[in-house]
Amino acid sequence: MQSVPTPEGPQETRRSFGEQLDEIRSDVITLAGLTVEAIGVSTRALLDADLGAVERIVNDDVRVDALKEAAELRVYEMFATQQPMAGDLRTLLAVLRILQEIQLTADLTVSIAKGARRIYPGELAPRVRGLLERMGSQATVQFKLAVDAFADGDSAVAAALPDMDDVMDDLQKELFRAIFATCGNDEAGLHQAVQLALLGRYYERIADHAVLIGAWVRFMVTGQMPSRSDSQDSATP
Secondary structure (H helix, E strand, O other): OOOOOOOOOHHHHHHHHHHHHHHHHHHHHHHHHHHHHHHHHHHHHHHHOOHHHHHHHHHHHHHHHHHHHHHHHHHHHHHHHOOOOHHHHHHHHHHHHHHHHHHHHHHHHHHHHHHHHHHOOOOOOHHHHHHHHHHHHHHHHHHHHHHHHHHHOOHHHHHHHHHHHHHHHHHHHHHHHHHHHHOOOOHHHHHHHHHHHHHHHHHHHHHHHHHHHHHHHHHHHHOOOOOHHHHOOOOOO
16 A cells, blocks of 8 residues: 655744755855955955956856845745744844845955956055055954854844944045045046945945844844944945
């Protein structure tokens, strides 16, 4: 007599749900890792005036967009086919918002890379170059810590990100002072000043997205909703 398959029990369903959730977390971490790498590559392309690297960064952005959309679809599928409870529900909601922050950050790395095109073949003053390099390093550190906080479910690290953001704000102010001190008043100097100011804004925005990721990690772990002050600058320029 042929046996009839038994319906999947609650424990098996839950195990399957947990596996899917782990895969989604892995997708987020992979996508974030690509974005952290892009921050460094775009900064180096800017400092070295490497237009070939700029082209690669621009082209790679399509891959980031595709991975983000695929991860989002998996989350929506879990909402449609599963019944996530409290903590898992918060995780899925946080993942959707964190994916958005990652994509916006990846877009900013493209903007930084394109800035190298707009400045080319002009040279960066040593003071400006040093500040941009420091801003790139600071953005990388903050974004990586935000991703680590998500991967580890560490609300303490996430809560520290806003204070770290003060470092980036100070660097941006210092960059503005350097721009006024080093850029000429002719058309070429004014063009470079505008582009450098935009680059400073891009790095500052990356740091802001890291803070927002931290806010959603805190929500995921503790249930504390991000405040208006966390999200007031969430739109990119």
